[in-house]
Amino acid sequence: MDGVKRLLSGELVVKMVGRSFAIWQTITIGINKSPSAYREALKANGYHIGDYADQILKRMKVSETEVQIDLVVMTVAELGFKGGVRRDAIYARAIELGLELCPAEVGPALRLAYQDQPYGEWLRIAMEPISDSGDFLEVFGVDRGGDERWLHGSYVDPDYFWGAGGRWVFVAPRK
Numbered sequence: 385m386d387g388v389k390r391l392l393s394g395e396l397v398v399k400m401v402g403r404s405f406a407i408w409q410t411i412t413i414g415i416n417k418s419p420s421a422y423r424e425a426l427k428a429n430g431y432h433i434g435d436y437a438d439q440i441l442k443r444m445k446v447s448e449t450e451v452q453i454d455l456v457v458m459t460v461a462e463l464g465f466k467g468g469v470r471r472d473a474i475y476a477r478a479i480e481l482g483l484e485l486c487p488a489e490v491g492p493a494l495r496l497a498y499q500d501q502p503y504g505e506w507l508r509i510a511m512e513p514i515s516d517s518g519d520f521l522e523v524f525g526v527d528r529g530g531d532e533r534w535l536h537g538s539y540v541d542p543d544y545f546w547g548a549g550g551r552w553v554f555v556a557p558r559k
Contacts, residue, residue, distance in 0.1 A: 405456040405483065405556045411497045413489045414447035422446070422492040426535060431495055436537025440514040440522045444488035453490065454556040456483060457507065461548035468547045471540050475510060483554040486511045490553065491524025495535040501528040510552045513540050526553075 416422045419441045426433055433441070460468055463477045475485060491509045506527045513521035516537060525536035 407454045407556055408457045408553075409455045409494065409498065410452055411455060411490065411493050412450055412452050413487060413493045414450040415493070416446065417448075418446055419444055422489075422496075425496055426492060429496060430533070432532055432534045434525075434534060434536040436516050436520075436522050436539070437491070437524060437535045438537075439516040440488070440524070440537050441492060441535075443514050444491075446489055447487065453486070454558060455486070455490070455494070456554050456556045457551055458483075458554060459548065460546050460550045460552070463552075466548050468545050468550075470543065470545060472542065474546060474550075474552060478510060478552070478554050482557070483510075484557055486553060486555050488512070488514060488524065490555075491526065492535055494553065495524075495526050495533070498526060499533075501526065501533060503528055503530065506551065508538050508540075508550065508552050510554045 416425055423433065423438070423441060458478065460474060463474060463481070465473065465477070486509050488509070488511045490511065494509070506525060509524040509526070511523050513523050516522050521540050522537035523540050525534070525538040527534045527536050
């Protein structure tokens, strides 16, 4: 009870301690200098590009310099939503925990770097959505089905409900 009294009087201050995350992958963006250079690199390496991914690829910005980015994968449940939730809540919780949204370029850069992706794995890139040609919001998805490895566009309508098992890629800021 003494600690509670000290807290309420302002004598005791509680600080949020930074959380550390296990880095899943480190990738470099800025290697390919344009969306078309990414498209060529993906095709040259045997990756498939979905129609919606191709549309948002054309509209994404590419880093002018090479930058290494540490990535973390979190499920919706690991973010605290056992029953699932909308994308805005996923992003808000990740940011609250100290993670950051990815630059859109992480999608194609990760697809190029993640050659040994397990069969059946679907990852969504936590990024600001980009409108496709029909003005639907999309984020990149990095997927593997059978022997085919894909860069997909994933529809992220604000009201869409993501299940607890959905896996999202975030940036772990470097200290």
